[in-house]
Amino acid sequence: MLAIDQGTTNTKAMLVDAASGLVVAQASAPTSIGFPAPGWVEQDAECLWTASLAAIDACLAQQPDAEVLGIGVSNQRETVVCWSRSEGRPLGPALGWQDARTAAWCADLAQRQPTAARTVRDRTGLSLDPMFSAPKFRNLIDAAVAGGADPSDVAVGTVDSWLVWRLTGQHVTEPGNASRTLLLDLASLTWHDELLTLFGIDASHLPELRPSDATFGVTSTLHGRLAGGVPVLAVLADSHAALYHHGCTTPGTGKATYGTGTSVMSPTSDPEPGPHGIATTVAWHVGGRATYAREGNIVASGSALDWMAATLGVPEGTAGGAHLTALAAEVPDSGGVSFVPAFSGLGAPYWDRSAVGVLVGVSGGTTRGHLARAALDAVAHQVADVVEAMESDGSARIETLHADGGATASQLLMQVQADLLARPLEVASSPAASALGAARLAAEQLGVATPPAEPGRRVTPHCTDSPQSRAARLAWGQAIARSRGMTVSQTDSTSSDETIERNDP
Numbered sequence: 202m203l204a205i206d207q208g209t210t211n212t213k214a215m216l217v218d219a220a221s222g223l224v225v226a227q228a229s230a231p232t233s234i235g236f237p238a239p240g241w242v243e244q245d246a247e248c249l250w251t252a253s254l255a256a257i258d259a260c261l262a263q264q265p266d267a268e269v270l271g272i273g274v275s276n277q278r279e280t281v282v283c284w285s286r287s288e289g290r291p292l293g294p295a296l297g298w299q300d301a302r303t304a305a306w307c308a309d310l311a312q313r314q315p316t317a318a319r320t321v322r323d324r325t326g327l328s329l330d331p332m333f334s335a336p337k338f339r340n341l342i343d344a345a346v347a348g349g350a351d352p353s354d355v356a357v358g359t360v361d362s363w364l365v366w367r368l369t370g371q372h373v374t375e376p377g378n379a380s381r382t383l384l385l386d387l388a389s390l391t392w393h394d395e396l397l398t399l400f401g402i403d404a405s406h407l408p409e410l411r412p413s414d415a416t417f418g419v420t421s422t423l424h425g426r427l428a429g430g431v432p433v434l435a436v437l438a439d440s441h442a443a444l445y446h447h448g449c450t451t452p453g454t455g456k457a458t459y460g461t462g463t464s465v466m467s468p469t470s471d472p473e474p475g476p477h478g479i480a481t482t483v484a485w486h487v488g489g490r491a492t493y494a495r496e497g498n499i500v501a502s503g504s505a506l507d508w509m510a511a512t513l514g515v516p517e518g519t520a521g522g523a524h525l526t527a528l529a530a531e532v533p534d535s536g537g538v539s540f541v542p543a544f545s546g547l548g549a550p551y552w553d554r555s556a557v558g559v560l561v562g563v564s565g566g567t568t569r570g571h572l573a574r575a576a577l578d579a580v581a582h583q584v585a586d587v588v589e590a591m592e593s594d595g596s597a598r599i600e601t602l603h604a605d606g607g608a609t610a611s612q613l614l615m616q617v618q619a620d621l622l623a624r625p626l627e628v629a630s631s632p633a634a635s636a637l638g639a640a641r642l643a644a645e646q647l648g649v650a651t652p653p654a655e656p657g658r659r660v661t662p663h664c665t666d667s668p669q670s671r672a673a674r675l676a677w678g679q680a681i682a683r684s685r686g687m688t689v690s691q692t693d694s695t696s697s698d699e700t701i702e703r704n705d706p
């Protein structure tokens with residue numbers, strides 16, 4: 202099986218022996234990303250494709266005799282591409298999932314139509330937030346048509362759709378990716394007219410919906426070393442693919458994927474949206490049945506580590522931020538410093554686009570080590586916020602949190618995470634859980650049951666209820682309040698009787 206995992210910073214390609222589940226070759230190729238204005242995040246759609254081809258080629262070169270039986274795709278979600286059907290070229294930049302340029306448009310919609318946010322939440326399980334695809338689709342379609350494109354020639358899609366279109370010529374997607382667009386009705390798993398009208402999008406621009414284990418066509422031609430005629434057997438959104446890889450298919454199981462952002466996800470038997478900023482989403486549609494999940498998306502986690510590393514002049518490009526971790530390990534804690542990386546506002550569970558990045562508690566004694574540790578803590582606190590919100594919503598307690606993604610290489614981060622959550626983590630032996638999940642589903646389409654994921658390394662909390670963890674959570678809550686422009690007043694720093702008020706603008 203050839204798995205392609207197209208992510209924000211790179212595309213990974215992996216050859217997996219279908220019967221044993223063993224990885225026999227892997228390669229990756231970097232993508233480019235641009236930040237042309239505050240809150241704007243763009244990628245070059247053509248580069249997403251060429252990076253995928255480069256990764257596939259480098260991977261296949263390691264096993265020139267391998268016969269590729271099928272392809273599984275996993276991909277960064279919410280990011281959108283607009284292209285010309287007739288010419289095959291992108292129309293405009295890909296708007297990244299972190300891109301918040303449509304924030305004012307979303308706010309205006311919510312103001313003009315006071316029921317809009319409620320409709321969106323009830324039908325799609327998501328917040329009316331610029332991270333999701335529909336406002337981005339609208340933005341790109343409008344720009345393409347204003348630039349002279351024939352509307353009937355304009356196609357849009359999430360990254361899976363773009364890659365599959367380039368591979369097989371079919372304009373298709375699956376419910377997991379589609380459930381991140383604000384256009385999919387969770388109950389019927391169709392593009393919904395009320396939502397299309399709300400966002401002013403004509404369904405003719407959108408891909409056809411197929412189950413995650415459908416056939417998505419066959420490679421239309423030779424793509425470098427990849428032969429023509431190879432079927433695309435599975436498509437899963439990246440976070441969902443990681444959940445699939447971990448075998449988290451029932452409530453009470455769950456995982457956190459530590460990528461550019463972090464997605465915390467746990468299957469649910471109750472797809473009704475909850476009150477605490479946690480999304481309901483389609484995990485996958487496999488074997489004729491949809492599996493739903495609760496999810497909290499943290500917008501900046503790996504990107505917060507990268508930012509801190511760059512700011513401190515720590516060498517970059519080390520798996521899991523090894524140098525940043527080494528710096529953080531020089532100190533026992535952050536020395537009272539909290540860092541809230543609200544680079545373009547905050548995602549789950551706050552969904553506050555007006556929140557700003559803050560670094561608080563800095564003193565004359567603050568060292569680079571304290572700042573590095575504050576960055577690691579920020580990632581772990583954000584995950585803890587989401588897990589707590591999920592459980593307050595009534596989701597089953599996740600007894601052991603599976604962890605995957607690049608930053609899991611940081612043992613210090615994993616230990617801080619286990620301590621703050623007061624529960625064990627099982628850290629995947631391969632950080633590339635998304636690619637493995639896509640390969641697994643693709644193999645299953647050929648009737649090959651790959652063995653369960655290898656057990657990962659277990660990280661146990663030092664203590665299940667420590668005063669240090671409670672104090673750290675309280676300080677973090679205060680930093681979040683500051684990031685959101687609220688006033689924090691309290692009489693005793695260890696008391697939970699704090700009051701937080703929003704400042705008048």
Ligand SMILES: O=P(O)(O)OC[C@H](O)CO
Pocket residue numbers: 207208209210276277278279298439440460461462464498
């Ligand atoms: O590129 P990643 O791995 O950070 O994943 C991006 C997410 O899918 C965004 O929702």
